[in-house]
């Protein structure tokens with residue numbers, strides 16, 4: 001069964017990182033992220049306004065799959081990651097047959 005997670009990623013790159021290494025890292029991050037988005041396992045990614053952070057939604061089969069996706073992020077060593085498992089809300093009209 002698919003499980004949904006909200007994941008917040010806060011990026012902190014070293015200010016003295018070599019610009020070419022930084023560009024390469026960010027290009028690899030984008031390609032990796034877009035591969036998972038195309039697979040359907042990373043259906044949302046939003047920028048947190050005014051912050052070098054994103055809020056994403058993952059749709060995965062297990063904790064282990066989410067862990068592997070996050071662990072494989074090229075930016076993983078430079079991010080703080082907060083994972084929140086999601087459950088259906090009883091007031092969600094999309095889940096309420098009376099609406």
Ligand SMILES: O=C(O)CC1=CCC(=O)O1
Pocket residue numbers: 009011029030033034052053054075
């Ligand atoms: O929020 C960011 O810029 C970090 C990131 C995660 C996936 C991606 O493409 O960028």
